[in-house]
Amino acid sequence: MSDRLIYLPLGGAGEIGMNAYVYGYGKEGQERLIVVDLGVTFPDMDGTPGVDLILPDIAWLEEHKAQIEGIFITHAHEDHVGAIGHYWERLGAPVYARRFTANIARRKLGEHGHPESVVKVVDPYPHMIKCGPLTVSYLPISHSIPESAGLLIDSPEGRVLHSGDFKIDETPVVGDPWNAALWEEVSKDGVKALVCDSTNVFSAAPGRSEASIADPVADLMKEAKGMVVATTFASNIARLKTLATAAQKADRSVVLLGRAMRRMVEAAVEEGILTGFPSTVSPEDAQNIPRENLMLLVTGSQGERRAASAQLAQGNYMGIKLKEGDTFLFSSKTIPGNERGVIRIMNQLSELGVDVVDDAGGKYHVSGHANRPDLEQLHKIVQPQILIPMHGEHRHLREHVKLGNQGGITGIVAVNGMMIDLSGNAPTVAEYIDTGRTYLDGSVQVGALDGIVRNRIRMALNGQMVVTLIVDENDEPLGEPWVETNGLPEIGSSGAPLVEVVEEDLGQFVMRANAKTLRDDDKLEKELKSIARRTAQTEIGKKPEVMVIISRLG
């Protein structure tokens, strides 16, 4: 059996978020493995009510724990590093990252009581990390957080370039500018596969530089009459600098609001990445500064209910109140699914008389991902034998393969769980791995398919009814069935209370039930449930979830 080079996405391929990719080299089943990114994605009421965080299912990795040489984090966004604290113990391998990313990763490990020393800071290319038969090097690339990197992965089967999240930005304000020469250099001897960011494949115009929004933002801050509040992702350090610099030019002191905002600025200053950031004032001191001399930089650009934006919109955050004449800038894009939350805040601000400026015109925000022409540019530089789109929903991956084809490059749509064998001339699907999502629910990790969240959704849609029945030592009902409800209307079509009507029907059934039925919990439960649902359907036009509790005395 000969050695093979494999690629296996466990998260991020077929979705945007929760990135987790595996590469390996060796004999089938004995490959030495590296993990690239361990991210999370965020729950929503639609599909994951009550869930705190969504993580990739790493069962396969755990089974192959002894084969893992290292975990490589490309950058410090939550969808790439967010699961490291939750999962490190189960994988146990060293974690590699560039300095700033390492700072964030260490904080996450520390929160879970893991030794921060497992995180190794690595220098970028040409520095190489040996991982058994694989060699890995960090390739600096521009994105919306400092020290983002792609990865160069060398194997006896050839070189793989993993783009990481990236954009082509020669003036990124903070962080590494796009360096075409570097990518030309690592590509010149031939690249087996380019595994490439696909997020913006449908964006037809070339991407714009972070630097392009400096003037519009500065103009806005100068022209605004009252207080200015700006929100963006806290991790977008370049944007924080753009906004803070504009504030400074407009004689506005900067106030940081929201834990993530203060943390990110702290980490970036600590690592020497954020220089020239104006000194900030505390929310308390801000009270003594005229509002036209203030700019608040706040969390909550996605409408998160507990973030600073939401609290300001509700009237007060740490003593700061917005009012008529103030301006609120969303220097951000609303991620699909978050629209309602963002719009709620916009309307609350409107009620306070605050002018809301969003990015409708594209003046105050640029994306951190490569647009279609930028992807083409990378394809041309790398000229890979195979293109494997990642970091995208199915439609993005498929379109990205098409785009590659147009440039003469063979591509393959590989979604989560598809193990691709990159050995030989053409990529083949080696195996389908059972994969999925793990929910962090309170303090417990539960499988997405365990049915727990499904049951919650059912209660939310149908309401809950509880039927209790006591059966005595002689298998005779003791009293009548008792019904309680949660999340159901009190009165139905008959005009009588729903619980009474259901109890009446259940009581009649129990009275007539024969000894055999009354002895059989399963049968009794099934009948009671069925009657309760049927009566509810007649009374209120819907069938609730029914829980039957039979208590047997003696």
Add this chain to the structure above:
Amino acid sequence: MSDRLIYLPLGGAGEIGMNAYVYGYGKEGQERLIVVDLGVTFPDMDGTPGVDLILPDIAWLEEHKAQIEGIFITHAHEDHVGAIGHYWERLGAPVYARRFTANIARRKLGEHGHPESVVKVVDPYPHMIKCGPLTVSYLPISHSIPESAGLLIDSPEGRVLHSGDFKIDETPVVGDPWNAALWEEVSKDGVKALVCDSTNVFSAAPGRSEASIADPVADLMKEAKGMVVATTFASNIARLKTLATAAQKADRSVVLLGRAMRRMVEAAVEEGILTGFPSTVSPEDAQNIPRENLMLLVTGSQGERRAASAQLAQGNYMGIKLKEGDTFLFSSKTIPGNERGVIRIMNQLSELGVDVVDDAGGKYHVSGHANRPDLEQLHKIVQPQILIPMHGEHRHLREHVKLGNQGGITGIVAVNGMMIDLSGNAPTVAEYIDTGRTYLDGSVQVGALDGIVRNRIRMALNGQMVVTLIVDENDEPLGEPWVETNGLPEIGSSGAPLVEVVEEDLGQFVMRANAKTLRDDDKLEKELKSIARRTAQTEIGKKPEVMVIISRLG
């Protein structure tokens, strides 16, 4: 006490959807009233799980039932006519509408067993309907459904123009073209108030005509290789015609899929509004036609789970299967909040190999509402004394007032429940009416504030725990407390089943509880609930909803 002219929005002002406006004239509290529109809005998992439909709260109207002269429906969109069947009986007034709208309204009344004869078909201006001291006339206006109208409402206090939903479209394909002369004529003697659509006040470019998309759509249908599927709102009759005409030009037979689609076409043909629509073929007959000669016109442009789009995306609808090489056109805009559902379908289509075309570039869809410059145009024609924005969220209403101010017109932001007195020189807030939303939940109407849906959301977020305890004739516990759960993890941090750990703690409490506590249901319930929640918090990191059922024997 002198007579007054009032305006009272009960829905649609401070939200997009659920339109219901009231006008009245007379002595305070004795005004003769007309209702303009009775619409619905749609539930979502976020805030209204399990709810079937959201209707305005009409308690105030019911209290003033005897004063209602008539219900005027401006057009046949659900957010204007959807509640008529549910509410007609409680209001009991005649319903006025133009022919096509009346057709739809009658169907809705019929479904609820109400006499269809209550709907009166009215001719447009200069025809006038006398409603006590008010006179009402229908002013044809272009929108995305045929026979849309604004209303001219004359009172002894002057004339009010209610724009209805509108756009300025001189070539609307189906329905009335924009008629500036008409609006000039009704405005020339002075208008007291313009109550005006605000939906697109943030759209800076002038609106585009329905006719402008005919060529792009025709090109797409001609160039497509396989089957073409197009989705839009079924009520957008003009769009259906645009799409069907393009199909015809591309030698494609038209298949209508989805109940709403067939119904709307039927009603439009019945009323003679839809002429020149190509004959359609049934889904069965479509099986015998080459796919490159087919165009399916389907429901589900908003990603609705049970609509034709969703079913096709899942692989099969009425025997029709999509495959590699087919094209799916979203000739529609995704309403904020529906993104996830639409994206789900797009990805399912991508998995089938279907090319998805959406309106990213604005080529295949135009809005049915007036953009900012179009609103300005109407302001200029009408030159009202007062501008009252409607049909918008708070931010739209506020921005619309600002826009009016820029043109020298006084405006007022009036949200649901604010009764405005339009008598005299300046509008004043006469009263705040308790208003809100009513949920149709199964077959029952429940108040939004009844707590029923709130409890469902809590179960979805926190899970449900049921504690049962039997107490005997002597107020002694009979056995131990029993715990069941729904929507909660089985095993917590201790490694033992959650229910067992909670039962253990509850059992200990009950064992030690004194006779006084055991006699007191309220106290017992409170303690059991509190212990169950505390233990759950320790075990699984979240506090479930707890229902305590105490059964007392004897």
